[in-house]
Amino acid sequence: MPTPTTMSAASDAGEINLHAQQKEQGRASDYEDTDIDSAYGDSVASSTASLSASVLEDCKINGRTYHCKRSRGQSWNPNDEKHCEALDILHGVSILMQDGKLYLADLGDNHRVRWLKVLDVGCGTARSDFADSHPLAEVIGIDISARQLPDSDLPLNVRFDVDDITEAWTYPPNTFHYVHVRWLTGSIEDWIALYKEIFKALKPGGTFEHKESSCMIRIDNGTRDPQSALAKWGKMFISAGQKSGRTFAVVEDDIQREAMEAAGFIDIRVVNFKVPIGSWSADEKGKSIGAAVDRALQADPEGFINRPWGESLGWEEDKMMVYAAYLRNELKAGKSHAWCSMKVVIGKKPYTD
Numbered sequence: 418m419p420t421p422t423t424m425s426a427a428s429d430a431g432e433i434n435l436h437a438q439q440k441e442q443g444r445a446s447d448y449e450d451t452d453i454d455s456a457y458g459d460s461v462a463s464s465t466a467s468l469s470a471s472v473l474e475d476c477k478i479n480g481r482t483y484h485c486k487r488s489r490g491q492s493w494n495p496n497d498e499k500h501c502e503a504l505d506i507l508h509g510v511s512i513l514m515q516d517g518k519l520y521l522a523d524l525g526d527n528h529r530v531r532w533l534k535v536l537d538v539g540c541g542t543a544r545s546d547f548a549d550s551h552p553l554a555e556v557i558g559i560d561i562s563a564r565q566l567p568d569s570d571l572p573l574n575v576r577f578d579v580d581d582i583t584e585a586w587t588y589p590p591n592t593f594h595y596v597h598v599r600w601l602t603g604s605i606e607d608w609i610a611l612y613k614e615i616f617k618a619l620k621p622g623g624t625f626e627h628k629e630s631s632c633m634i635r636i637d638n639g640t641r642d643p644q645s646a647l648a649k650w651g652k653m654f655i656s657a658g659q660k661s662g663r664t665f666a667v668v669e670d671d672i673q674r675e676a677m678e679a680a681g682f683i684d685i686r687v688v689n690f691k692v693p694i695g696s697w698s699a700d701e702k703g704k705s706i707g708a709a710v711d712r713a714l715q716a717d718p719e720g721f722i723n724r725p726w727g728e729s730l731g732w733e734e735d736k737m738m739v740y741a742a743y744l745r746n747e748l749k750a751g752k753s754h755a756w757c758s759m760k761v762v763i764g765k766k767p768y769t770d
């Protein structure tokens with residue numbers, strides 16, 4: 418994390434404050450058990466500097482915008498509006514799957530939950546749902562890409578750090594009560610290294626929750642066509658991950674559980690979901706979830722495949738456009754009983770290492 422920046426609800430809308438000076442000082446003022454005003458007011462204001470151009474260094478690939486600042490970490494998701502809209506639909510899916518809950522971890526009684534220090538790793542469009550529903554919690558979202566972060570209407574208890582989570586972390590040890598990760602598949606070379614940073618940054622007894630969805634689209638017997646665009650989707654992502662060294666097989670290879678064990682987490686709990694794609698389910702919940710996943714995929718198949726299939730597998734833009742058209746047609750036809758897995762793994766940092 419060489420040049421962190423902080424964007425905060427306490428700053429003017431759209432302003433990004435460089436945070437390097439605080440980092441050198443151990444950023445202690447941010448993380449002491451102080452009130453929210455001191456954590457998000459003074460400390461941010463004192464480190465304000467003008468926006469570094471490199472923070473917003475985006476590039477275009479086949480007309481789509483990506484974060485391209487030179488760093489080890491790399492996101493394969495476009496950070497443009499079209500893709501953010503698709504991810505927003507999937508955010509709704511994740512909540513529906515969890516029966517309206519933002520998280521599955523047991524974060525203790527109501528009193529304790531109110532005061533949590535929370536870190537959302539790879540926060541993306543950084544919806545402020547957690548901060549809204551826990552107004553006394555201190556929530557930090559960290560992401561490599563600044564463009565997609567909201568710049569207005571933020572609750573006061575949210576702050577954003579713009580940084581590469583695959584570099585060594587500079588959050589002081591034992592800082593957070595709860596760390597959340599969702600959908601970093603295809604972005605991480607060394608999962609155990611990332612989990613070790615999370616372990617270090619958590620307070621003893623703190624909780625880590627990591628949700629991933631499989632890229633493998635399964636199709637129930639009788640509706641399966643092995644040549645279909647739906648069947649091809651997952652295989653291509655798995656190959657792209659093998660080429661880039663950033664695996665997409667996080668769910669298949671049980672990486673969440675294994676990396677949690679390797680990093681020292683205990684009381685590990687795994688929850689698996691079958692997520693329908695399309696409204697073929699017999700039950701109402703499955704129907705509305707499947708319809709939403711279908712909408713998200715139809716909204717931006719190009720955005721999902723553009724970088725991994727283009728850069729790692731050498732697909733030309735035209736070929737990807739044709740594939741996307743086939744996929745949309747299959748989704749619209751709705752004949753396949755397609756689904757994918759979502760896996761949530763939760764672990765705790767022990768009180769003694």
Ligand SMILES: C[S@@+](CC[C@H](N)C(=O)[O-])C[C@H]1O[C@@H](n2cnc3c(N)ncnc32)[C@H](O)[C@@H]1O
Binds near residue numbers: 539561562581583601
């Ligand atoms: C698929 S999006 C998921 C966003 C969010 N977690 C959610 O559940 O909606 C992946 C996010 O991870 C971020 N990301 C990928 N690699 C990263 C890195 N090395 N450091 C920080 N953020 C990263 C991307 O910029 C993107 O916002």
